[in-house]
Amino acid sequence: MSFKKVRDAHKTENTEDYLEIIADLLNSKGEARIVDIANHLGIAQATANKTIRRLQYQGYIKKEPYRSIFLTLKGQELASISKKKHIIVLTFLKKLGLDSKTAEADAEGIEHHVSDKTLKKMEKFNKKN
Amino acid sequence: MSFKKVRDAHKTENTEDYLEIIADLLNSKGEARIVDIANHLGIAQATANKTIRRLQYQGYIKKEPYRSIFLTLKGQELASISKKKHIIVLTFLKKLGLDSKTAEADAEGIEHHVSDKTLKKMEKFNKKN
DNA sequence: TAAAAAGTATAGCTATGGCTACATTATAAT
């Protein structure tokens, strides 16, 4: 059923975005802090804090109180998959003719709802254009 | 900000799907009942019931207790917009080369995250292919 | 080194959407 799949996607969606952001921060700044994540997402720090707690007990990240965030292996893996999807969808939308801003905005939502089959088609399209 | 837009989309997503389903049921069966919606979505009837209550106090639908559901003008308008988006995205995915099942599943999620600009590009692509 | 600022954590609230269990009403069958 289509709707069930969408609901399942929504369950992991926020997790995927968090992990992608954390990976990016670790890459660029060397560390990922709650304040940066909150700013990135445009949400209150308290909200980011709560989600980070969930990500920790779900085994995606590790952190000590008042310290910065690290990805577990499980976290790294999901971050990597998410990043790949993000790039494919973003590139696809740009090749479709959209400006960077629109492509980025739409990709951020679409990336969580594309099956592997669709990703393959997008990659094919990306190579041809 | 991209993420804010995605969050906003998620707020109306469920509403859009419900209204689209109700419109379809009204069209095909002549009436929309909670049990049909629940079956369509693959959720418990109690869950559908609760959401229908929300849709009513938010002014999208009208109903009497134990009776079937009708769309208000506001509801009809959103249903119509949602349906249009759905068709554009679904057609696009099919033209991209995907089978009906995959196209339908992915469209169900993607439809809520495409900007008007992206829809335009998809329509253009649909006409060309 | 002491004070100010920044970052983090926690509490308590709201809204949404899942679920099961159970009660009530409406409809269909006997």
Add this chain to the structure above:
DNA sequence: ATTATAATGTAGCCATAGCTATACTTTTTA
């Protein structure tokens, strides 16, 4: 007409993600 079934409604639970306000810790600045 009664009874059985189907549909609807309600209650009470969980999880998630928002928010503000407030407390605590760490870092920076004076």
